[in-house]
Amino acid sequence: MNRKLSITILLQAIMLLVYGQGSWQQIASVDTFGRAGAVGFSIGDKGYLASGGGKNDLWEYDPLLGIWTQKASFGFEGRLYAVGFSIGSYGYVGTGDGSGQLHDFWCYVPANNSWTQKANFAGGPRRWATGISIGDKGYIGLGSNSSGNCCKKDWWEYDPGTNTWTEKAKLPGLNRGSAVGFSIGNKGYVGTGGVENQYGRTNDFWQYDPATNTWTQISDYPGRGWSWGVAFSIGEYGYVGTGVDTNSIYTNDFWQYNPSNDSWIELANLPGEPRYSAVGFAISGKGYIGTGETEGLIAYLNDFWEFTPSCETPAGLTTTNIKATTAKVNWSVEPTAQSYSVRYRKTGTVSWTKTTATTNFKKLAGLAPNTQYDWSVKSICDAVNNISSDWSSTQNFTTKPLRLEAESEVETTLEVDPNPFHFQTTISFYIEQEEHTTLEAFDLTGRKVMLLDQMMQPGDHDFVITREQIGYGVFLVRLITGNETSIIKVIVQ
Template identity: 55%
Template sequence: MKKNIFLLILLILGKILVVHSQGDWTPKADYGGTARSLSVGFSIGGKGYLGTGDDDGATTNSGKAFWEYDPVTNIWTQKANFGGSKRESAVGFSVGNFGYVGTGVGGLMGELLNDFWQYDPVSNTWTQKADLPGAPRKWASGFSIGDKGYLGFGDAGFNGLRKDFYEYDPATNTWTEKAQLGGKGRSSAGEFSMGGKGYVVGGAATPTGEPSRDLWEYDPSINQWIEKTTFPGIGRTAPIGFAIGEKGYYGTGQYYMNDVDAVNLNDYWEYDPISDSWIEKANLEGAPRDRSVGFAIGTKGYIGTGLSYDSACSCTENLKDFWEYTPDCIIPTGLITTNIKATSAKVNWAVEPGAQTYSVRYRTTGTVPWTKTTAITNFKKLAGLTPDTQYDWSVKSVCDAAANISSDWSATQNFTTKPLRLEEGSNESIALEVFPNPVSASATISFRTLEKSNATIDLFDLAARKIKTLFDENVEGGEYSLSFNRNELSDGIYFLRLRMTNENIMMKIVLE
């Protein structure tokens, strides 16, 4: 039966309890190439990349064209064509400073593919890598965790919907088969990764395209899939997912109403892995769509291109619009007070990826005026305090100081300073420094601890993805230093985390 595609205004089902909390969508410069769908995208450093796909015959190389997006200038720049055969319905993701594209359907005869390619943005070149060892496929899912890539599932034609799953190691150019996805095989699912784990949501779970709503979490440390809270919205195929910090975002796509009419969607949802819960966010302000591209750059999400219904011609239309998503400015969590002394204390909280800085306020308990100060990382030393006195403090995220965008204040915490006495040694049990900062080519990382402990220094990007471990040793109390060379790391903001047995420090560094 021919399926008629039209746009419907969607009503949220009465059985679904929805908590509304809005982020913001902002239109950006249209994609630099022709309007298209079934493309791939990824981000490297502070840039986004989008290419391949189907432009409905508008050009002869739509399946190979690739463009770079710079969010600072809001400009698209055409890059080297994809190195493999033209294709659509492929998978794209980034690991470190390289992008990867593979699988899909295309070639000379429209065959299913399993080749795999690496993109180097510095040299603007493509290099073929080891083929995916499983069956050729389209509509697969892919993401990266740390220094590894992951690819699996998809539609393998006569071989059916797949559940197999593979890990790619760029250092050795090898694939290793991992645990199969729990639940049914599927294609055209949504995916994102954060916090050292990967997530796959929904997709087509039957050959006829029946959508699913199940959510699965992959933990590479134990090579296991764990089912999480089911997505509460409408089941869909060809959605888009991306992660910003420690939250996943999922939306758009399509479903068939009455098994006949294909309906495009523009709703968007946020998944919190800590509470294992979903919250509906602001709808994408562009046209409802499926088969689009999404990725995150720093603290922003991006979605563009895709396929949508055009009421002017009662037909489907490829899109080239491009949208930026700014998440809510979140109140910091994980508040704790450490290093409490007679005249000073250190207040700490969890890193909020959307925050440019933090505002901290404190006062003597029972008084009205607050003293306010600014913190550029997730802690602040409060000095000049009165001995043996109780203090209140709270903190808020400042996500855009120029636009006056900040979160609400956190719940008030309190602590009591110690009685006045002679204190020995440093005011801090641990400390972390980088010089110079910003970093041009290299820097010295110094840290101090007063106690015997295991010390680990990890480097994270702005999206809270671990790039590498710089130091991991058992140390005695004392001062230590190590050299840091940026090598191939792109310009941008990164975080260093010093993790000791009983305390952590997170510090922002800038590479320029």
């Protein structure tokens, strides 16, 4: 075999192996000095790092430009071991360790680069707490109080609309501090952490449901007890890594949690130094980890790394809106997919017809009536470098018999892109004949927002909805045209 060809094949194999576990790339370092105990969060397409090492500065990362820009410093005391999260287009930072343990709480507004003080955290002065956001609410709990006792298990909900705190159900299990947390959809996930001295560190994990105010234990974080790590979510998966284990060994482990089957899988380790008390956040389908403390002469780090999840095969395949000549094929969103390739054919034939989709569904048209079809889909994660997933398992459906025109059914296809969204999204639908059409959004409490109520002409229609119209959280959007109803879940982050 040609030596150059052999090297090329080997490099491609290595790239695929790394990509199968997810891949890491070093990006620009933040600031000129290392730090530990900072907080990280993301707003839209930007990432933010605040505080740490007793500082009160704020840095913004732009992944398109690959640069950090210093923004407005807090108008308050520098700190470390605080918490930070975002709700919609605002960032929130509070608690921590400064001249003493703190309970103040602040809101950052990127639009005018300013900070506003909000109601103090109602759980009292706190360090080593855990904070996350779920929908349009924020949550803080656990950690150590001002008396120095380790640790607590309380859980508080912050409502930015009313600027109030409400105590919620306590986390079951051991009291703890330095735990990690993330949210996926309308659920929160909290686990690990340093616990009472006789136990050291724990690796248990819990799911919080704000709709019922209940905690459910899920699979333990793999390995030994562990604390001071980082966590974030991308799409339908959670990611947890770094930290210090029960034997006080600094780690660079990195794991993915899949809530659909309650399982953990190990991914490619974070390059660079093992560390604890780092920060992590996610932007546009990629994760970021940086800073923290390690061993050696240069104990405090300022490096940052970008994680790209592996290109996964779509799951959750379904077929809906099956008519005589059309059908809608659907699958779960894959966070790293730039697009999808869909193939279909008549059952028993060899050749596939291929088409592309930019969202997690596709309307197939021009089908033969009363005919069985096979179809499958794969993720396209990098079209330039030809990185894609395997094809999914084959699904099949049978089109309906052809009806007389007078007996034909009205067809509607409801699509939302992007979904989830931060600021606005476009709802697209198609109807075959003039019909009275209503479009409604329902939140999880049943609150209804009427978006559209009028006669619509046949054809394709696009309707823009904004976060200001319906709010934050998980919604069911219902389209009613004549006697046909279509429902789709929409997530507003």
